[in-house]
Amino acid sequence: MSILVGITQRVAVDPATTERRDALDQRWWAFLTVCGLVPLPLPNHPATAMGVIAAVPVAGLILSGGNDLPQFGGDVPERDATERELVSWAERTHRPVVGICRGAQHLAHLRGGSVVPLEGHCVTRHGLRPGGRMVDSYHTYGMQALPPGSDVIAWGEDGSVEAFMLADAKITALMWHPEREAPPHADDIALFRRIFGSEA
Secondary structure (H helix, E strand, C coil): CEEEEEEEEEEEEECCCCCCEEECHCCCCCHHHHHEEEEEEEECHHHHHHHHHCCCCCCEEEECCCCCHHHHHHCCCHHHHHHHHHHHHHHCCCEEEEEHHHHHHHHHHHCCCCEEEECHHHHEEEEEECCCEEEEECCCEEECCCCCCCCEEECCCCCCCEEEEEEEHHHEEECHHHCCCCCHHHHHHHHHHHCCCCCC
């Protein structure tokens, strides 16, 4: 049986036409397929996105990366509103949510944490603690204070939070980009399979 997961998209503005477009890194398709999941891209329009998840059996949500949060100059109110509605739905229906990079920051913000500028984490690779695994890093903001009830599951080499969980809300937040690893890392595959129930 196919397991569908909804995935949010960044807003990309075409400079020639000022057209606002929803977009996803194509590497998501290969990564989620390896995880035994079928991605369902969700539009940055709250009513339409909610209509989609009401019409199909979505097992959970992924908040993808891209775009800054509004407090740091991000101008994507349609995405902010859509993700707020989707996270609220997931919490009401006890569906798991995974936030990636900007998605992790948004989850921290929505659940009462705080996000601040962070140096040395953009366009680089660095190790995780525990374990020392190297990950892709492409963020200029990070968590200063985590939401109440959070458990840290990974730190960066500099002590910054790289991943946290809120077990009561089925929320997992990762600051690295698992879709950018080639080949996909076994730990990320196992994590997504466990979260969304696609374990072999």
